[in-house]
Amino acid sequence: MRSFQVLYLVAIVPLFVGVVFAQDETVEGWVPPDDPKPQQILQEARDDFAAGRHSQALAKHVWFHRHALEYVPSLRGVRLSFALSYWAELAEEFPPALEALKEERDQVAERIASDDQPAIAFQELAALNNYLVAPDETVKVFQRLHFKNPKLAREVFLVAKPYLILKKQFPLLVHYLPPEEESLRIENTYRSGMDRAEKRSETESKTLLKQFYRKAMTSDAALLVAVLKLSNQSEQAESIAEHFRSLSDASEHQDAITSALNGEFPEPFPAVNSE
Template sequence: MRFLALIVLINFYTAVYAGWLPPENPSPRKILDEAREDARAGRYEDALLKHLWFHNNALKYDRAFYGVRLSFALSDWQELGHKYPEAMHSLEATRDMAGANVRSSVNYYDSFNDYKSINEKLGEEEKTIQLFRWLDKNRQDRAKKVYRLAQSSLVRAKEYELCSKYIDPENSYLRYVRYFRSGLEFSKQSPFQAKAESFAYTSFSNDVATLVALLARGGRKAEAEEVAEMAMLEWDDANFSSALSEAIEGKVPTPWP
């Protein structure tokens, strides 16, 4: 699988690379912007080459593009694929290569994140679940490491039993609290304070309620109640309390956002 995916990308580069070459000192932001402009102007081959370059090289120049690379950039690439089939083929090949890397333990954490993110864009989350099942069967140490990336896909598929094997309530809860507090702090300085604050509260509520529900579903109700009690001390809110009560009874909220 990995070899075939690589051949697809090599063949594409060989066929059209003459259309565009990265500059000597490339700017990931500029190249991504150019890819969007090329797509709007119908220069699809150049647009695809720039998306491929950005996906494969942006983090070498600036790690701050980690989130953009797996969100807005993938959305643009997918949109290009609706107009230019070769772009969709290359996106799928890139996804397949990431999956092969996970199986062969090549940069497996980031590769799993690539695989999962592309599958979400393509509406093929079942592939993510299948790969996580493979890790669960063959490399449980790696499954434990990537579980937090896979959780939303597993929850949407109601794979609660599989989730219960890998949830780490202490570390997960501490991470959610850290994100919550930093989100509220950020909102105070944001020009969109209300939206930023709402995001922090909603994210915390969904994350903690999911953790509590998965613990309850996995027969770990005492741990579920302990997490819920700590969370209420962190944020005393009636709606949040109600969500946690439902979670203790095993009602798993829909992943958000």
């Protein structure tokens, strides 16, 4: 970020962010229509960004993130992937967009404990931090939950797991990965996923889905083996490793299990944005 951008940020962000988050429905002259179409508003945000109308683009990104699911619930995946990537792209050029993204992240972090669906809220937090390239912040929130609300921490653990792996949070991983239960979960998820993929009629879709479940199984199995090995439960680590070796003869899978037996953590899957 260049120096003039820093000065610009200091001068206008407090006012601008206050406007966006106090009344996200009227920013820089933009008012959402009476019958808003979220997909159209997201595209307009992209068009505004391309045209240099950064304030309006930001207003529309904030609106989309906060209100899109009220109108089109099926946009849940888009909201935490493509839409956030577009917002992050805007943030690279427009400092108030970065501050607004951080503000949204902080608000989500504050409400996780009181949310009706904490796992979904934590997923949103993780996604926001992923596009902010701040995996440490996701880990910090999970650590707080672990000490203050262990029951809730267990509910959101699967979402937090890739970030705990990335940051080598070994004690937490040991705590939340009971060997027998986790081994059964991994295998059941893998087998049901492969069955679901087999029912796909399109060859490409079937292949991609099978690849996904194989990679997920390999990552989860290797993590469990590594955790057991590093916690001095070598006998159980070897037993579970032998079982998971039998599920796939792919070289990547076999190599990952071997590395895990040497105490090496696998790469998080899905990948985490850490740079």
